[in-house]
Amino acid sequence: MNDVVLTEIPRLYTAIAEWAACTIYILMLKKRFRGVTLITTIISALLIQCGVQLVAGTLPNTFWILGMTVAIGMMLLYIHYCCEVTWINAGYYCVMTFIIAEFAASLEWQLYYYTVCTTGNTSLLLELFVLITVYGAIYFGLFLLEKKQMLKLHQERVLTKELLSVIAIGVSVFFVSNLSFIYSNTPFSSPITKEVFNIRTLVDLSGLAILFVYHILRREIQAKYEIDAMQNILQSQYMQYRKSSESIDIINRKYHDLKHQIAVLRAEEDSGKRLAFLDEMESEIKTYEAQNKTGNTVVDTVLTGKSMTCQKYDIELTCVVDGKLLNFMHVMDICTILGNALDNAIECEIQIEEKKKRLIHVAVLSKKGFIVLRFENYFEGKLKFENNLPTTTKAQTSYHGYGIKSIRYTAEKYGGWITINQKGNWFELNVMIPSPKVE
Incomplete structure (x- = not known):
């Protein structure tokens, strides 16, 4: 069994993971268009993402970071083009989807590697079964989790500092999870294939957990802020009503008196x-x-x-x-x-x-x-x-x-x-x- 080949996740599977993560969020966000146009865009995005990853896979290792940057850039454009969101919001979701895709691709390939090592089965059917099962479970769970959270807000506005925070988390997670591919002899990396898988998957999972905790907390804070603001406005309108009610009682009496005065004046x-x-x-x-x-x-x-x-x-x-x-x-x-x-x-x-x-x-x-x-x-x-x-x-x-x-x-x-x-x-x-x- 060639450990080096099995350690490297196929570029095609990485592209599918990135595209699927973006698509899940696009389906939940407010879209710029629907119907045939949306379906055509989604299919085109899949083909483009696969093409970018396959081309990046042919480049020398010195251009590895460049290839990943281009792939992330395509994810950003895909989200912003399909959804009515600002560039800051699109960037925020791009980081989220990238780390989700990294975790999904890493977990899927680790489980496939384990299955191959324990059964010796290297058939394409097994490979596709693991791919569909793992990706399906992760992205369906993501949809259920995010859909429930998004119902709490009518709209979501991401601040620049919040975007910078998730970028810092995303970069840190990506660097540590892939450190073994660059430097194998460090306290945070390993030359052993099994340990490389464990480090990569667990770091991606930990980073994803941190991102989601941050993601949910900032939404809870924003939802509370919205409710407080609406309650303040509601209370303000009610206080205006109370003041108006008191003033209008006086005006009612004054107008009633004026009606009688006018009747007297008309007689003159x-x-x-x-x-x-x-x-x-x-x-x-x-x-x-x-x-x-x-x-x-x-x-x-x-x-x-x-x-x-x-x-x-x-x-x-x-x-x-x-x-x-x-x-x-x-x-x-x-x-x-x-x-x-x-x-x-x-x-x-x-x-x-x-x-x-x-x-x-x-x-x-x-x-x-x-x-x-x-x-x-x-x-x-x-x-x-x-x-x-x-x-x-x-x-x-x-x-x-x-x-x-x-x-x-x-x-x-x-x-x-x-x-x-x-x-x-x-x-x-x-x-x-x-x-x-x-x-």
Whole structure:
């Protein structure tokens, strides 16, 4: 038995391991395209990765690092080309998939070597059986593990320092696991084939374990950060509701008094200007009363408070709202959806120079078994998305999208979802919630 040949993992098997690891993550991440285009890209990537590894295998040993660098570069391009991720995110997943592939290829070939040594069977059928079994088990387990973790986050943003951390771990693991192929007489390497296999596989496994612990911990921290941020926004909207409720009680009494005063003044002889002024006051009262009688006191309070903000900034707010449809929802959830949606719309309208274009429309209605909350506002420019959320124009990007995330999180509590569209110069946010069953 030729120990040297058996120690070297076939380049073709390494290429398959690298391609399979990348493909698993691509299937779980948000993709740029689907269907035939995606399938064609996946098959093409397999052929290219195999070609790169086979060509690298023909190069002298001095070009070994160069060949591995090119293979890793192809993995990076494959992930970034197929998925809607930044280069930093793609680099992060590239390191993860590379170490996973190193472990899978090492374990598969070690088990095959052990089987050959114990049985003497060198058939191609046995080789393929070990390959399919080991790769299938590892990548199926990876899919189950990562799919469960990815459900905890709506999106994942990798920081530069996090990418540098996983690169440092990946480089260290790769160097130590392959040290025996370069220097066999060191405290961390061996000239004996069996020990070479053990060192390589165990180091790859240890490195993979470290990477996954780091990977899961940073996701848990990010998920906690998102929840805390959304809770802060939710609490803020609720506090705004409480303050608005107290203020509106005073305003209600004041408007009630004004109605009687206007009736008295109309009975007196007065000038045309006085009548015009009184007409304007009465119109404002009717507008206020219309927005303040939706059938849900929480909705009334939020809409009235936001309408006062709109008047301050010369924004025309129109509402067609059946508040009774939201009576089943918790007060804080109503505040979260209405408050965040209107705050975002108002912030957008304030930036529009022409005051006549500052328009917001709110509708709450029942449609085909769903309660639809629709928020529309005039929008100038083209809407851009990042991870299914509109890109922020705020200076503080660390809280990017948390208002929308809070709305989506609240909708999902009731089995609903949100959609965001741009129709011409109109931004449209739809919150769809299944109508509660009447018992």
